[in-house]
Amino acid sequence: MAHFDENAKPFGNKWLDERIGLNTLTRVLQTEYWIPKDINFLWAMGMVLAATFGVLLLSGIFLLMYYKPDANLAFDSVNYTIMTEVGYGWLWRHVHGVGASIVFLIIYIHMFTGIYYGSYKRGRELIWLSGMALFVAFSAEAFSGYMLPWGQMSYWAGMVITNLFSLGSIEAYGLVEWIRGDYVPGDAYLTRFFMLHVLLIPLVIIGLIVLHFGTLRLPHVNNQEGEDFDYKEAADLYKAGKVKESKVIPFSPVFLSKDIFVMGVYFILFFYLVFYNFEFAMDPVNFDPADGLKTPAHIYPEWYFLWSYEILRPFNKDIGLIAFGVAQAALFFLPFIDRSPVVAPAHKRKLFNIWFWALVVIMIALTALGKLPPEGIYNDLGLFFAVAFLCMGPLLVWITIKEKNEMKGA
Ligand code: HEM
16 A cells, blocks of 8 residues: 555645654644643743743844944944834833843742742653753843843943853953953954854754753643652543543643633733833843943842842852852752652642742842842841852752651651
């Protein structure tokens, strides 16, 4: 029998299935991709993130048509051409600015949901690692984008952050200059960050999103009770029409319709911010053009980097850098620091619950302090919370080993 049906209608279902395995793809990625029923709206945050990334890409493409990557023209191309001359240029800019800020809020909610429910364990370690790689890539994307309007904060935050590559008292100044392409941020610096922002990092992000989705497919997403059940059995029940008895639903169209509902609510809030409250995403200091001879009184990063910045700041340069590295690495390797096999929501794990909420409080405190000038009591509090954050890793090891031993004893 011929392998291909000569009579199949071109671009019809059968025709495409014979050429690209359309039916298999639909089954694997949609109709037989089983999602547990016992999950809440927090499980829609991943799709909300993907959609926000789409909005950032689209608005970025429009901005790219008028932006000028030149240290003499960049500021005016954004603040004058795009904001006042281009039809709806202001709208694309506000969508892009609000999107860049809100995407981090959703990333943090998504990460903390994962921590709360222990979703980085039991076969889901690679989901977490690819997620953390996405976090790093989004951070690099946000930082490089922040350089582009070439305002005072772009310039000086760029100066401070690239100075970190002098590696404390190692003073690797050759490295800093290599990154900047000059002694101080200038034209070479701006054009390379432009390239990173519009090409290289978005490509990496797209690759990482595909990887993140790939790592999700086999372990399936976690559920509110951390229950591990037989997916095949549950899927068979569903397919046999016992929808109520089954613990799963298919990703598409059933779960996807719930995702789309949450996205709808999210985008109402999103566009409310775009039209009525966009100022929170725009630093007033950045409405002054970059000036290498006029240092702003107080240099700080955007809100989503403040907790990291505050871990670095209260120490001297060397210890600050080490503390910063340790904090990032601890978050990255969380699935291996957590020694407990228990997958359950935090409110069912006494000590872990206290640890989780302490982590939330510490990160909010660090974020608030990062925006304040490093003086007097703020400096002392900054040091206290930075040390507290660093203690959270060892504390988690201790709590989870204790939990593991209790399980063995039970
Ligand atoms: C920024 C781009 C990201 C996108 C587009 C994305 C997308 C998704 C999607 C669609 C899911 C499945 C549904 C859900 O649980 O929401 C998911 C799950 C997950 N993501 Fe992400 N994610 C991103 C970033 C991150 C980050 C930064 C982390 C943490 C380091 C992370 C960790 C996880 C974990 C642990 C799960 C599994 C949740 C579970 O099993 O219940 N993701 N992600």
